[in-house]
Amino acid sequence: MIDPMDFLLLTKGPLFTLAIGICALGLAARLLEILVMGRKHNYSEPRAGEWLPGLRTVLSRTIADPGTIKRAPFNVVVGWLWHLGFIVTLLFFIPHIALIKSLLGLSWPGLPNPAVDLITAVTLVALVATLVHRLTHPVKRRISTVEDYLLWAVVFLVALSGYLAYNRIVTPYPLALGLHILCAEVLLIVLPFTKLTHIFTAFIARWYNGASFGRRGVQS
């Protein structure tokens, strides 16, 4: 049995470097394979430019249209809740900021720990709700793949292990923290090769969508 402290050092050291490396290289390859394909020249006379409508859609798709909110309130609200909770926890938990500072040299003020703790709890509940929805809604059941369930588990475990470590529910602490870091590393490693790439490619997709509708004079 590995010593908890050795385990923590392993996850913080070589495994972390490996995970970041795979994530960065994988993402670069994925983004490249999308961007080099490009588009055919469009000979039709545009009504408007592409860049601004594209950028507008990059932002505007974050908020659903009123009709969609009415027809799919659960999707919209719970989806928003857990994405926001995950991002806020990732970027505003003080130890995370310290990690980012050590990697990139950038830092910003964090949120008080109890606030992050509460946000994480809400995120976990929201994630469980998304799983129940995926298992019960006929459309989601029909279109879900094994990957969807595995990735749900990866994301959930990242948040759960963080919550357990912070609240000292799993002991000893180095083991709990090491497990959290390990989960995050799994997420980083699978990110470029699964639907998690949407974290980056959704912005490209939105831009293409906005550009295509925009040149035809439609705000998309």
Place this chain on the structure above:
Amino acid sequence: MSDFTLERGLAAFRAEIDGPVAAFFSSCVHCGICAQSCPFYLETGDPKYTPILKLEPLRRIWAAEFTLMGRLKGLLGLNKKVTDEMLTQWEELIYDSCSMCGRCSLVCPVGNDIQAMVRKSREGMVASGHAPEGLIGAAVRAVQTGSPMGLQWKTLQVQINHVETSTGLTVPIDQAGVDYLVMLSSMEVINFPEYLEAITRIFDHAGVAWTLSTQCFEATNAGIQIGNKDVAAILVQRVVDAAIALGVKNVISPECGHAYTAIRWEGPNLIGKSYPFKVFHIVEVLDQLRAAGRIKTAGKELDRLSMHDPCNLARKSGVIDEQRHLIDLVAENFVELKEHGRFQWCCGAGGGVSSNERAEGLKLAAFKRKKAQIEEVEPARMVTICASCRTQLEEGLEHFNMDIPVIGLTELIAEHLVDKEESPS
């Protein structure tokens, strides 16, 4: 044309994959929100009609051949194959249950242009021999006779004679060098001859120099609907040739949705070059004339009117304000459907669904969404600007015993023109 085979189909799917397609498939998180925008899913409740699922053949080819992981999996023989059996099963999803209305493309949270990918998928479906009979028939008739309904100029000539008799005006034919070449749709000529009469009167009123062309009068494009670039290019080229032969400055697409998409947006790409003329939908031209003060109307319709925005015009082409400016000219009591403009709901008949007899049941199911929208605002009449939508609205409302007549906007404008002699000038 050589035989349609799976190999040709796969090659056609492959040829459609570009940067946007790769970005779209990379981003799908299987949230299923697209289903909530699809009248075919919403009105049947069958999850197989979820828009993103309709793209599974295209997605499989992208995943296997255009991604790093797909190529690695391919070496191990782990990729899911696209087979004839699969495409047979998907034919209903890609044709019968999709009017390419594009609503899904507007609501997808990650920005996937699903409608554009259905259009692309149809190229592969045609090439692999998996297109519906009804659409094949329309495409063959369009190529062979110039009209998807097999309509000939002599039939149109009869309509022209009627119009000239009832208006006392001349319908200009093959006039070189005029400003506008007017295109028609066979459905209009057969079902709604009042359109031709309306533009004859409006253009006379506004002093517009226009013409029809005996070389080509059909604006619709069965190639776009079935999803075959070769057919679509042949049909667009006929319009381009007619416009160039007469040396017109502008081509007017009729009260039809997909004809505008075909000529205005896809056409130049189908023939691989820009046009030496501009393309407008009839309501764009009418709105320009209105703005220039060249259309003078008198009196207003007093009953409660509402309007159906055709998907191809509003959501897919940004023609949204024009029809509203025009209806304001002639309607006292206009009420919008709650979701309109770019967020309108499809009538259920577009994208070739109406030419696909097999899809009749689904077409009527999808119409229920439009019906509910209409019931919500209780208009006395509906106005629209697409002959195909108009036919679907008329048939659908009739089916549900709703006494709501449907009229074309152009003819509504024509009914309110001030006589030239009366107009103060």
